[in-house]
Amino acid sequence: MKIMVSMKRVIDYAVKIRVKADKTGVETTNVKMSMNPFCEIALEEALRIKESGGASEVVAVSIGPPKSADTLRTALAMGADRAVHVTTTAPTVYPLTVSKILSALADVEKPGLLILGKQAIDDDCNQTGQMVAGLLRWPQGTFASKVVLDKEKQEVTVEREVDGGLETVCLSLPAVITTDLRLNQPRYATLPNIMKAKSKVIKKVTPEELNVEINTDLEVLQVTEPPKRKAGVILSSVDELIDKLANEARVL
Amino acid sequence: TSGILVCEAGCILENLDSFLENEGFMMPLDLGAKGSCQIGGNVSTNAGGIRLLRYGSLHGNVLGLEVVLANGTVLDMLGTLRKDNTGYSLKHLFIGSEGSLGIITKVSILTPSRLSATNVAFLACEDYLNCQRLLLEAKRTLGEILSAFEFLDNHSMDMVSTHLEGVRNPLSSSLHNFYVLIETTGSNESSDKEKLDTFLMQSMEGGLISDGVVAQDINQASSFWRIREGIAEASMKAGAVYKYDLSFPVKMLYKIVEEIRQRLGNSAKVIGYGHLGDGNLHLNILTDSYDNNDILSKIEPFVYEWTSEHHGSISAEHGLGMMKADKIHYSKSAETVRLMVCLKNMMDPNGIMNPYKVLPSF
Numbered sequence: 001m002k003i004m005v006s007m008k009r010v011i012d013y014a015v016k017i018r019v020k021a022d023k024t025g026v027e028t029t030n031v032k033m034s035m036n037p038f039c040e041i042a043l044e045e046a047l048r049i050k051e052s053g054g055a056s057e058v059v060a061v062s063i064g065p066p067k068s069a070d071t072l073r074t075a076l077a078m079g080a081d082r083a084v085h086v087t088t089t090a091p092t093v094y095p096l097t098v099s100k101i102l103s104a105l106a107d108v109e110k111p112g113l114l115i116l117g118k119q120a121i122d123d124d125c126n127q128t129g130q131m132v133a134g135l136l137r138w139p140q141g142t143f144a145s146k147v148v149l150d151k152e153k154q155e156v157t158v159e160r161e162v163d164g165g166l167e168t169v170c171l172s173l174p175a176v177i178t179t180d181l182r183l184n185q186p187r188y189a190t191l192p193n194i195m196k197a198k199s200k201v202i203k204k205v206t207p208e209e210l211n212v213e214i215n216t217d218l219e220v221l222q223v224t225e226p227p228k229r230k231a232g233v234i235l236s237s238v239d240e241l242i243d244k245l246a247n248e249a250r251v252l
Numbered sequence: 253t254s255g256i257l258v259c260e261a262g263c264i265l266e267n268l269d270s271f272l273e274n275e276g277f278m279m280p281l282d283l284g285a286k287g288s289c290q291i292g293g294n295v296s297t298n299a300g301g302i303r304l305l306r307y308g309s310l311h312g313n314v315l316g317l318e319v320v321l322a323n324g325t326v327l328d329m330l331g332t333l334r335k336d337n338t339g340y341s342l343k344h345l346f347i348g349s350e351g352s353l354g355i356i357t358k359v360s361i362l363t364p365s366r367l368s369a370t371n372v373a374f375l376a377c378e379d380y381l382n383c384q385r386l387l388l389e390a391k392r393t394l395g396e397i398l399s400a401f402e403f404l405d406n407h408s409m410d411m412v413s414t415h416l417e418g419v420r421n422p423l424s425s426s427l428h429n430f431y432v433l434i435e436t437t438g439s440n441e442s443s444d445k446e447k448l449d450t451f452l453m454q455s456m457e458g459g460l461i462s463d464g465v466v467a468q469d470i471n472q473a474s475s476f477w478r479i480r481e482g483i484a485e486a487s488m489k490a491g492a493v494y495k496y497d498l499s500f501p502v503k504m505l506y507k508i509v510e511e512i513r514q515r516l517g518n519s520a521k522v523i524g525y526g527h528l529g530d531g532n533l534h535l536n537i538l539t540d541s542y543d544n545n546d547i548l549s550k551i552e553p554f555v556y557e558w559t560s561e562h563h564g565s566i567s568a569e570h571g572l573g574m575m576k577a578d579k580i581h582y583s584k585s586a587e588t589v590r591l592m593v594c595l596k597n598m599m600d601p602n603g604i605m606n607p608y609k610v611l612p613s614f
Contacts, residue, residue: 012469012470013469013470013471014469014470014471014474015470030368031368032368032369032370032469032470034468034469034470035468035469037469037471040468040469070441070442074468077466077468078468188374188422188465188466188467188468188472189465189466189468190423190463190464190465191375191452191456191461191463191464191465191466192456192463194449194452194466195453195456198449
């Protein structure tokens with residue numbers, strides 16, 4: 001069985017984000033970029049399944065401009081067998097388009113499992129996994145904190161982190177899984193694997209070849225910082241408090 | 253835009269670095285205590301730290317100082333010029349003299365550009381000889397992008413993984429004798445990565461390193477640094493620590509660790525780590541409690557005598573203070589110390605500037 005893992009190149013999680021002066025987005029020049037942490041967890045899970053005999057191959061996929069290949073190289077260095085880079089010229093590709101591309105790729109690669117991060121830390125959309133599952137008409141186990149594959153039954157049991165606690169679902173393959181933080185701790189890229197990665201293939205594919213049109217159906221109007229927290233005010237009486245709650249905060 | 257920062261002595265190092273970050277610069281030094289140490293103190297102790305290999309010592313980076321002398325004179329040497337050969341360069345007297353000749357009140361320091369591409373690799377070497385060869389190779393192959401080269405022995409690694417929360421050995425699959433942390437800093441992410449990969453591949457093929465990992469994001473890089481920077485903290489949790497900060501020619505740096513280990517046998521745990529790139533060893537001897545005087549007598553004066561015989565420094569970056577003032581002769585000749593005493597007497601005749609420190613009390 002093949003496992004396909006999709007990953008996104010984002011601003012490194014530890015970087016202090018700064019909004020551009022023209023409010024069109026955040027500062028990305030000379031800023032450290034890395035693989036989205038949830039995608040790293042997705043890849044780690046795929047590698048573990050392969051190592052325990054559940055799968056024969058792990059294919060890493062990324063969509064974007066040339067630099068997206070960096071994350072694929074990291075994936076190969078962590079142990080993925082091969083990679084596919086869907087090249088786009090647009091600087092941002094939105095979840096619906098990503099989902100269409102991934103489902104087209106899934107039709108070609110025919111994986112038994114498609115594992116993705118639950119969301120990207122730059123847009124926090126949390127949409128791609130769910131949309132791909134919808135387009136492919138595959139079952140989905142999102143916010144996975146535990147994944148157990150039953151190869152014989154061709155089923156995967158996923159423990160999901162939900163608001164009320166944990167929910168366990170059983171999905172028949174092929175299925176889509178999106179990973180949450182507690183699923184695993186990703187491995188480091190070891191030197192022997194970094195060296196092996198040099199001979200691994202990154203295949204380039206265009207959206208046209210997959211019959212997917214890049215639609216910018218979303219337009220970013222403005223990006224601003226959240227309002228600065230205002231200082232607290234010490235009040236002199238309960239009457240003043242009631243007055244402020246009624247007239248300023250408008251909660252009474 | 254010139255990269256020259258002028259500030260008062262009480263500014264905390266980390267705050268200065270954050271301020272400079274917004275302007276695209278950085279402080280030329282970095283140490284574990286950056287969250288609380290003040291720049292005036294850093295300069296008066298000539299603090300070293302983990303970036304000395306790349307940016308040099310404060311003697312090179314400090315352009316000027318404002319100092320208050322023992323007689324109350326405020327000496328304004330706060331120049332911001334890169335080059336100024338007019339008269340004796342007195343600022344050097346105050347850098348590293350631990351406040352015994354004057355109090356630093358303002359600092360003018362040259363700050364390097366903050367480059368965006370950092371890479372950290374954590375490697376394993378089978379023996380100390382390979383650590384040395386690796387250093388040589390790193391300087392040759394990584395050249396101008398090398399920004400830190402630290403080492404720790406397996407005893408240090410044991411200590412940190414046992415006593416610190418959340419710290420794990422990234423190379424835990426097999427036992428290794430020595431670990432080296434290499435950091436590169438440059439302006440071009442992809443070419444730096446390529447240089448590092450080439451260096452690592454060559455080192456692996458040449459048998460210099462037996463295993464290693466490369467950080468894929470800032471979090472992983474921080475976790476590698478946590479291992480190296482956490483050794484001092486972990487040592488304190490182990491019980492009683494005897495600490496020595498020595499510098500030697502790189503070739504014999506680890507020999508003293510082995511000698512002390514042999515001398516003390518099972519009575520103490522001996523760990524060695526430090527700024528290998530600068531030839532600076534931190535030697536820590538750990539026991540259960542400080543009550544055992546027997547241990548101390550086995551360590552001192554042996555460690556100082558050994559250092560002196562091998563032409564090393566008994567205090568590479570930590571200074572002399574009060575504890576080592578009378579040990580200065582192990583690393584400086586009698587004539588040199590005499591001239592120091594002359595200077596001290598001339599500048600501070602009443603002995604009010606940090607008395608009993610740096611120089612032996614006569």
